[in-house]
């Protein structure tokens with residue numbers, strides 16, 4: 176049988192564990208898949224920045240995973256040059272065009288419960304333009320009363336950069352005085368002012384292709400790497416939200432990701448006391464995927480990524496050049512007044528599943544990767560993965576005296592993951608109902 180190579184390129188400059196685990200798992204699997212009359216060898220390589228001749232550069236990759244490099248115009252120009260021939264995770268053009276304000280606007284229009292939000296132009300243009308256009312700028316701007324906008328949104332509120340990440344430049348403002356002070360200090364960043372939602376649960380969903388990983392999030396934890404812990408004493412809580420909320424938050428994330436053609440994105444949602452789900456942050460080009468943050472959830476995320484990459488590489492999945500090609504379908508659904516909010520979400524999800532070709536993906540996994548879960552379990556239980564945990568701790572935590580305690584902490588949670596997964600696989604084998612520790616199969620199974 177004819178053989179071919181399906182090479183996946185990956186670029187990620189500051190995330191050791193995600194790259195190492197994905198590389199390790201892919202090597203462990205060494206997939207050889209019969210597809211379309213060929214035996215396809217799939218492998219993942221790290222990409223390197225280098226000069227290339229634009230006239231005859233050949234891209235050696237079928238798929239590119241672009242993490243953490245959307246700010247780099249050299250890298251993005253390479254990606255865009257091959258956008259027609261290579262499957263890009265994520266879509267470069269849409270990530271360059273979209274930000275918090277745009278996405279709040281689209282998703283409000285489609286009926287999601289986006290908190291009341293005003294977009295605000297930047298305070299200054301210092302450093303943004305290198306031509307003297309200040310006079311013209313003054314002519315181009317409407318004066319506005321920030322206090323009026325503050326009153327409309329109400330207090331407390333969050334003042335946030337239009338494009339941000341990692342809470343940079345985000346401030347909670349409790350009154351007019353705080354608002355004016357925070358705005359004055361914001362410099363050349365376009366902003367938004369958003370109503371603060373009082374929540375009983377904070378949910379963060381990471382999607383990879385059609386697969387959704389639902390996690391609890393604790394914004395009050397002192398360190399960002401502790402925010403996915405349920406509490407000081409408990410790492411994870413299964414069923415921390417109802418199955419209805421589980422489905423709703425998964426659907427919201429899936430439709431957002433499919434709408435913008437983002438294969439790997441996270442969506443933060445706040446559930447208020449009445450059970451209403453409010454998405455607040457869902458344009459994340461490089462969602463936190465590191466082991467020190469995600470602990471228990473980490474192996475599932477790596478597995479989702481591996482499966483999706485293998486599928487995209489082997490089947491030569493294609494994305495249309497324009498990220499908005501199917502938007503008319505979403506907006507037509509949004510405009511229907513015979514649908515309730517939940518029915519609308521269901522309809523949006525049908526469009527999202529069309530985009531991700533979910534049924535095809537699931538049958539591909541079943542047919543060509545029947546042992547995937549067990550093989551992944553073997554890898555995550557191996558010394559090679561323990562080494563990744565130890566190395567990640569040493570990269571991430573600067574104080575050497577913390578290392579042994581941190582390694583014990585992460586290894587302890589990982590042992591718990593392994594035992595939950597062992598139970599799940601045993602139950603799966605005995606063909607009883609699958610009760611997934613991480614809910615993953617449940618989410619896909621009930622919705623695909």
Ligand SMILES: Nc1ncnc2c1ncn2[C@@H]1O[C@H](COP(=O)(O)OP(=O)(O)O)[C@@H](O)[C@H]1O
Nearest residue numbers: 333339340341342343345369370371372394456
């Ligand atoms: N509307 C809101 N209501 C309540 N908390 C919010 C709201 N917006 C932001 N926050 C808080 O501020 C944090 C950072 O804001 P976010 O929009 O997620 O920005 P970033 O992109 O920097 O993560 C959130 O994780 C949340 O804790």
Ligand SMILES: [Mg+2]
Nearest residue numbers: 341342443456
């Ligand atoms: Mg956020």
